[in-house]
Amino acid sequence: MPDNPILIAGGGIGGLTTALALARIGQPTILIEQRTRIDEVGAGIQLSPNASRILIDLGLGPALAKVVAEPQRLTVRSAKSGKVLGRMPLGEAMRGQYGAPYWTIHRADLQTILLDAVRGSDHIRLAFGRTVAEIEDNSASSVTIRCDSQSASESVTGKALIGADGIWSNVARLMGDMSKPEFHRHIAWRGLVARKDWPTDLTSDETGLWLGSGAHLVHYPIRRGEFINLVAVTSDPDNQPGWSRAGEPSTLQKRFSSWHPDAVRAIKAAQEWTIWSLFDRPPRSQWMDNRVVLLGDAAHPVLPFLAQGGALAIEDAHVLSAELSKDRGNPITAFAAYADLRKQRSTKIQAAARRNGDIYHMRWPLSIGRDLTMARMNLAEHYSWIYDWRYS
Template sequence: MPDRDRILIAGGGIGGLAAALALAQKGVASLVLEKASQLGEIGAGIQLGPNAFHCFDRLGVGGAARAMAVYIDQLRLMDAMADGEIMHIDLGDAFRRRFGNPYAVVHRGDLHGVLLEGCREHPLIELSVSSEVTGYDQDSRTVTARLGNGETVIGAALIGADGLWSNVRRQVVGDGAPRVSGHTTYRSVIPTERMPEDLRWNAATLWAGPKCHIVHYPLSGWKVFNLVVTYHNDAPEPVAGKPVPVEEVRRGFAHVCDRAQNIIRHGTDWRMWVLCDREPVGNWVDGRVALLGDAAHPMLQYMAQGACMAMEDAVCLADSLARDPTDLPAGLALYRDRRLLRTARVQLTSRAIGDHVYHPDGPHAALRNAVMSAKSQAEWLNVLDWLYGGNGLD
């Protein structure tokens, strides 16, 4: 296939690799352009709803993805002040029958590795590192991506999967810097034997407290526990991956119950991120250029759907382009139209969950407890049906 017929993909993260795999399943060649000197993922745990597993199958990596996942029994919400359970959602047979796939947790690096191996094995996918896309030019037939090293590459279309600070988005949308949420997240991964024995639950557990919350779950075949703690401290500026002492982490959780505080005491090598997102926008597409994943719709972590939405984007993108391979701009516009409302709903719901489930205090928290504890397991499945009931791709 001539170079001008391939699809260029800016970004070799989860979204970019998923896009390459999805296109390859349709017989379309791609070139992934990653700015880093090697392909990999930082971070720790990631939660995967049934919609992620729908995507794995469409990407041709379903078996490998299922093999590296940890299948948890529950989503569990705890009251970080009263030290008691508010509610839980069972993830067993009824959940799997309803949504057609399981709920699981994985290490982000393991997930990226599955996608990367799939890309390396496919003859239609080329991977290029040290290749940051800084901008693009296009005409009626091609897109030329400009790289940070001064080189250019040509293709039939360009997909901006280059994350929250996307260079491609800057040219497509031009909406400036992301919105700083004021929420600071601290992450640690500890050996399972360091996790307090009475908290080694096979669950994705959330402890919700005033302006703070704590999340933990097992990873990597139960070898380690992922710890993620977040404090609404009105942080003014973005920060990513900064090492911090445990004393700084504990400062935002002195008011919660001792058992929840004890989780933080066992963490080591803490790193901090100040969470950012953006307002939903509709102009993801500029002719032969389109955005995907966090470049299109960055969201807060509170629905655990960032990676899932990127993989859904990838599958939908490939399907939309395949409907008429002779008119790629029309295919990109169709992709945007099919994804816009769903991803906007996840973006805005993620914010709302942070405000009304994760961080409320006083009567607000008491109302949360009353409303959420009153629902039956069947009612919770109905609540989740919009997100998990379909594959998000139709």
């Protein structure tokens, strides 16, 4: 058992990055994850410079560079006409402007790299197959939690608890927040296409964003460009939670049949789809209770219309470890400073993502105004407040 550890509930992007950031300042952790193993289903994630910078700083740059793709630009198109509505340079332009890359990566590759680094650290103990079920004591000097596994329950004590347990956070509930995420009436379809099966005349080294009525489509390369990741988001009354429900390809193809032929071919190229209902919640008013604090989606889930939920969790990890390194003896002070520093930015990004969802899915005739505005917009300038974020 590590000496005077901090307990982390949840081994997603937020929990794993937090464990690594705390290991770097010499703070031992016990990472408790309910799943027995971490296996991400096939899907990609975009890592913008505000996040890639932190992962590189944690020493993960060389491992990531072997598996990422680096799209050259974002191209926004009209779903019906295929007309280009806007462009934003990525690739070298991002590195030049923000000193860090805009990468796209398979989630399984990201998880493997984070997990390998966690396993290689003497400061982190991994406890898989255990659910953080109860906070038994949250007193002046320590926190004790009850962890349940299939065969037993055990009490674990640490100097603090970080709830990185996702949008349905049990830690938040144990802190007294009984509110539930609300179904956003949209579902995300996620598919993968091997580069060799991608229609040859469609660009594969860019992030493509197609805006339609009540739906949008995103595609970008992952795993050194060997695969193209597709995410199609549609308005839908279906609201079952879960990552990996199988989606019927013909349903999606029908839904997109009136789109530009290039978008239709992109959709048809994916043989399998998984579907994920999108949930949202207003910003939480309470992020901490004495020695317990929330991080990542547990504190502030972000709808995927800005590709920033994972990035924010990575930023959280960085800020929390920086604050803890200032005052090791007293996590309460560090947690208060962290919550103070993160609330405004995460609320602003949550709101911007919601707004993007409305804009992306605008129906005619509002979409005419949207398209005209987008044609005049400098997207790089528009998003620089997100990508240029730093904290040291």
